[in-house]
Amino acid sequence: MMKQKDERIRRTGELLTYIRTLKMHGWELLFSSWLMETRSLEVMHLTTRKYLDAWCVFFWATTPTLFSLFTFGLFTLMGHQLDAATVFTCLALFNTLISPLNSFPWVINGLIDAIISIKRLSRFLSCSQSKSKLETTAGSSSPYFSNDKSEIFHEDKAVVFDDSCCAWSSSDEKDLDLVLKHVTLGIPKGSFIAVIGEVGSGKSSLLNSILGEMRLVHGSVYSCGSIAYVPQVPWILSGTIRDNILFGKHYDPKRCGPFPMMK
Structure with missing residues (x-):
């Protein structure tokens, strides 16, 4: 049930994220049936x-009666004689044991939930770390830099892909979900590059691979200097227009120019 619930929540989040595209193309019925x-x-x-819960509630409510009935019935069938002292002593003991007996099924249920949660956490914590290969040439006087595989590149390159295959999966055994396949790319420093393609063609995946957010399956990805990534999700800080423009940095009036709205 938890697996199906996770899948439903994942699909619901996906649909809500791209609800504008679904409305634009009229795909509501198709994806609603997929979700249902x-x-x-x-x-x-x-x-x-819920059926199991109903049986648990039934046995929880009838435990005192059934426990006493079965115990005294078995005691009588074994040929023993019931008397008041034995009956009242047993009833007092049963009343003491009723609460632990009723709690025992819920303890089992809690243990099962705990085992499932521990397995999920251990699977998440056991994922392999993303090993990004970054080379920095700041302060280097050599016009080249090389890596352990004796591959040599010009230092005027900001980003270099060498026959790279990247995947989102963190498992080293599953390489079937490759997102970027055999990408060879070199971006010079100071250049203005526009990556153009269809929806789902891998533009954001290319940027994430440069940032080291994807697992490098084959090849190499090298990045020189510092990189800033701004996603396509607009948002506004809770503050003034100046706060949204400076984004926590010190205000320099020489850079901003004569704009009355900034004062």
Whole structure:
């Protein structure tokens, strides 16, 4: 049930993120049926769990009566004689044991949830670290720099891709989900580059691979200097127009020029 719930939440978040595209193309019915398919599987598992919960509540309510009935019935069938002292002593003991007996199923349920959570955390924490290969030529007088594989590049390159294959997966065993395949690219320093392509063609993945946010499966990616990434999500700081422009930096009137709105 938790797997289906995670899948439903993931799909719902995806649809809400790209709701403008869905409305523009009129794909609401198609993707709503895609979402309801996951929801129906979740409801099926949820129904099974609720039936089990109903049986648990039934046994929780009837435990004192059933426990006493079975105990005294078995005691009588074994040929023993019931008397008041035995009955009242047993009932007092049963009343003491009722609370632990009723809590035992919930303890098992909590242990199962804890085991599932521990497995998820351990799987997440066991993911391999992203090893970005960055080369910096600041302060170097040599017109070239090289890596461990004896590959040589010009120092006037800001970003260099050498037959690179990148993937989002953190597992070293699964290389089937490659996003960028055999990319060879060299971007000179100081150049203004525009990456143009269709939706889903890998433009953002290319930028993420430069930042080291993707796993390098094959080849090499080198970046010189510092890189800033601004995503396509506009947002505004809670402050003045000057705060949104300076973004925490010191105000320099010589750089801003004569703009009355900045004062």
